[in-house]
Amino acid sequence: MTTKLVRIATRGSMLALRQSGMMKAALEKIWPEIRFELQTIKTTGDKITDVPLSRVGGKGLFVKEIEDALLDGSADLAVHSMKDVPAVLPEGLTIAALPEREDPRDCLIAKEAKAVEELRQGAIVGTSSLRRAAQMRALRPDCEIRDLRGNLDTRLRKLDEGLFDAIILAAAGLNRMGWQKRATVCMDPSAFVPAVGQGALAVETRAEDPQIRRLLEPLDHFETAVALRAERSLLGELEGGCQVPIGGHARISGKTVELSGLVASLDGRQLFRAVGTAPLEEAELLGKRVAAQLLDLGARKILDDIYRAETADPGSV
Numbered sequence: 001m002t003t004k005l006v007r008i009a010t011r012g013s014m015l016a017l018r019q020s021g022m023m024k025a026a027l028e029k030i031w032p033e034i035r036f037e038l039q040t041i042k043t044t045g046d047k048i049t050d051v052p053l054s055r056v057g058g059k060g061l062f063v064k065e066i067e068d069a070l071l072d073g074s075a076d077l078a079v080h081s082m083k084d085v086p087a088v089l090p091e092g093l094t095i096a097a098l099p100e101r102e103d104p105r106d107c108l109i110a111k112e113a114k115a116v117e118e119l120r121q122g123a124i125v126g127t128s129s130l131r132r133a134a135q136m137r138a139l140r141p142d143c144e145i146r147d148l149r150g151n152l153d154t155r156l157r158k159l160d161e162g163l164f165d166a167i168i169l170a171a172a173g174l175n176r177m178g179w180q181k182r183a184t185v186c187m188d189p190s191a192f193v194p195a196v197g198q199g200a201l202a203v204e205t206r207a208e209d210p211q212i213r214r215l216l217e218p219l220d221h222f223e224t225a226v227a228l229r230a231e232r233s234l235l236g237e238l239e240g241g242c243q244v245p246i247g248g249h250a251r252i253s254g255k256t257v258e259l260s261g262l263v264a265s266l267d268g269r270q271l272f273r274a275v276g277t278a279p280l281e282e283a284e285l286l287g288k289r290v291a292a293q294l295l296d297l298g299a300r301k302i303l304d305d306i307y308r309a310e311t312a313d314p315g316s317v
Contacts, residue, residue, distance in 0.1 A: 005035045006215065009066045009075035012040040013151040015173050019201055020079040022176070023099065023219070030218050039075050041066050045084075060086045063204075067093055070205060076212050077205040082197030082228060083170075087236035089204070096212070097203040097219040098228055102172035104199035104249060106132060106192055107183040109159060110166035115185050119143060123165035126158065130266060132168045134245045135192050137268025152177060172199035193247030193262040193273075196231040200224055223252045226283050230259045233287025238263065238294070244306055248290075250283070257283050261290040263299035266306070272299040 006027070010020035017038070024036045045061035060067070062084040069075035070093055077096070089095070113119045116139055123140070126148030127133050133145045148155055148164065152173050159167050166184070174180050203219060205212045227250035234248045247262035258277045264270065274293035278286035295303075 005037060006077065006212065007037050007039045007075045009039050009041050009069045009078040011043055011062060011066070015152045015177060016079075016081075018176050019081070023079045023201065023203060026099070026219060027215065031215060034215070039069070041069055041075075060084075067204070076209070077203055077216065080202045080204060082200040082202040083195040085197065085202050085204070087232055087239075092207055093204055094207040094213075095202045096205045097216040098221060098225045099201050099203070099219050100221040101224040101227070102175055102199040103186070104194045105171045105186040105189050106168055106194055106198075107171045107174060107186040108166055108168055109156070109182050110184040111159065111162075111164075113166065113184065116140060116187075119166055124163075126155065126164040126167040129168070129195070130245045131193075131195055131247050131262075131264065134264035134266060134268040135247075135262075135271070136168065138264070138271050139192075141268065152179075156182060170194075170198055189249040189251075190260050190275075193260055194249050196235045196246065196248040197228055198249075200228055226250075226257055226280050227252055230257050230278075230283040230287045230290075233284040234259065234261050234291045235287075237288045237291035238299070238303060239307070244303065248287075250286075252280070255280055257286060259283075259286050259290050261294050263294050263302055265302050270298070270302060272297045272302070 008020055008024055010016050020038055024038060027036050043062045043065045063080055066078045067090055070078055071090065108116055110119065119140060121142055123143045124146055125136055125143050126146050128147055128149050136143060136145055148158065148167055155167055155169065158164060171183065171186050174183055203216050205216065230250040231248040235246060238246055245264040245266060248259065250257050250259045256277050257280055261274045263272045272294050274290045274297065276286050276290045
């Protein structure tokens, strides 16, 4: 191996640095003769903090500048939260490793209530995710959903300051930061469907860089990779980005993969769900099949309306 220094591109948030630091430590243990260095890059999603993500528009809000660094050679690999990665990668890039997934569930963090059902009438709930907002509106139409931006620590601070009665966060982020005790309750992923790729990390690099790809091979986790093939196939078939109310969660049981898919209207009044199973080697086909079921059930109109609004006016959704 001729490589002596490997530059790891990452966002600069506390959680992103924790996640990329975990990958750096794992690589250093496997390849002690190589120096790995974190390189912090500010993405569009990090720069725009005073506007709801759904109004910013576009895909790859938290990865584009990092991918640009890979493409121009100023970084060698990147660590992303998989849920931030669009279904289609830029030409010349590839996901070279999918480490073992953390808990994929969404968690409610509440000041007083012990469950979603126990939130007070008209409770103010914070989230920046259209998917979470739609499912929360379906469960508790009386609650007021308000946009909540900021890094994990910022969101928790806003809750503690009394700006919200409850917020919804990913269990994986809380776990990685050692803050799992903050979770009031974590939702069943078959009922409150997570984002595609939630809880998983993606290690991205240049497709034509065999040295870096070889370094990353030991990090790849087979079952996580199979589950994500199913989920991302679903997302790709629905042409979804992270700011469309689409959910997908795959679970491996023996030699079978089960995939739950969700498409919701923005107001939470319509939730279309579909579930399918397939052998592990047919994970990608399963994603396409579940997507087709969702579209046939009525999800096509919801998605068409959202995409039409985005095309006409990126700030309209």
